[in-house]
Amino acid sequence: MSKNLKIAILGFGNAARAFAKILDAERVNILVNYDTAIVTTGIVTGTHGALYNPCGLHLESITENYDKTGSFQSPINMTSMELCEKGEYDVLIEATPLNIKTGQPASDHIKTALRRGKHVITANKGPIAWYFKELKELAKENNCEFFYETTVMDGTPVFNLVNDTLKMCTVTSVDGILNTTTNYILEELEKGKDYNDIMTEGKKLGFIEADPAMDVEGYDAAAKLTALLNVLMDAGITPNDIDRTGIENITYDDIMKAKENNKIIKLICHGDKDSAYVRPTLVDKSDLTANIDGTSSMVQITTDYMGKLSIIEHNPDLVQTGYGIFIDLLRVVERI
Known part of the structure; x- marks a missing residue:
């Protein structure tokens, strides 16, 4: 019997929607190859409201509608931090807008999720630039996966290349x-x-x-x-x-x-x-x-x-950015 892996998405800009489209396209392949069904339980934006259903949202139709209208149908009031603190999910995907001078509030979102024992994928470079050591230690303390490939050069495997194939290289x-x-x-x-x-x-x-x-x-x-x-x-x-x-x-x-x-x-x-x-x-x-x-x-x-x-x-577009988030999600699937 396949297992469910629940994800929550903070931010639904271009990168997050590119990820959502790849996830929908590969959903069956993930189920076949990893015996895992990916279930999206929540999406929160800064200005367009939120969607939440612990049993799962229909991500494909949500993405299509958002591309056409720039908004959700029947959004609810839920903040990013409320989803982090109280939402039902296994993996948090942090794709909120970057605050390059503080790394916030993305860093606090990540800390909250990790303290709850949730795995985290961030597309936001701010937390890695400002709080990486703290976040890395927090993930280790709580036995969580913490990935961030998309933060530099979109989906190009820079971090994964070094971590996975250049072992014991300094x-x-x-x-x-x-x-x-x-x-x-x-x-x-x-x-x-x-x-x-x-x-x-x-x-x-x-x-x-x-x-x-x-x-x-x-x-x-x-x-x-x-x-x-x-x-x-x-x-x-x-x-x-x-x-x-x-x-x-x-x-x-x-x-x-x-x-x-x-x-x-x-x-x-x-x-x-x-x-x-x-x-x-x-x-x-x-x-x-x-x-x-x-x-x-x-x-x-x-x-x-x-x-x-x-x-x-070479001259990337949003597909590469979305793929960077997607490949990090596959890494979580492989490790849990």
Whole structure:
């Protein structure tokens, strides 16, 4: 007889809905291969209400309706914390909007679930950047699984690669291009486009947020770098420990001067045991980082036994983000 695994979802934005669609598409395969039925008992949003049924919600129709209307049919009043504290679920999926400067309230949601002995998957990088050590210890104390693959580079298996296939390798440094928005802006500047025009066009295309400051000033890249260093190198740092410089002062002239010297400007992230920074950096055009274009991103991991490994994600969309959450759910299914 198959077992039921109940999940609760906090946040129902693009990433959560992409996950929901993959889950619905693979529901039968999960049942056949893992003898497990995934039951969604609750979904809570910040502005569109909530849905809750301990016996299970019909996720497919809910997702379809939300895509069409941007809302739930017959929502109830339930806060995220109420679901965390009182809801019936086995796995909490934390996909609420990011507060990059505090990691809250997502971190408190996760702590509450872990203290109840619930497994947690987060798509929110804030908790990993600000509270990773505490959350990791809390999960261990309560015999819970705690996964976070989607927090950096969408569904690209960065954390899973290291944790599952590079056993007993020590990561000595991390480098990369982790913010796709700034990568896009720098490329458009090189074409001679006006900065304000780039912003307007990028917002229309969905590449740039309504408020791009978190990207342009390097906060997003710093949070991702912090998450990588905390998980892969046990750094125990916060984004405040990153030496951060954004691209807001980079001009077309700067880019042309770099080009004259066969170089290109990229927002580079670097971390090792001695330092961690995010800053615009001149790189040779022959360097791998110079060829990370558009909305692509890359992380380079240097290890003691396997040397340097480069992982590139080419122009991702929401499917990759949803898959990152989904693969973490499968890891929970496999381990319990």
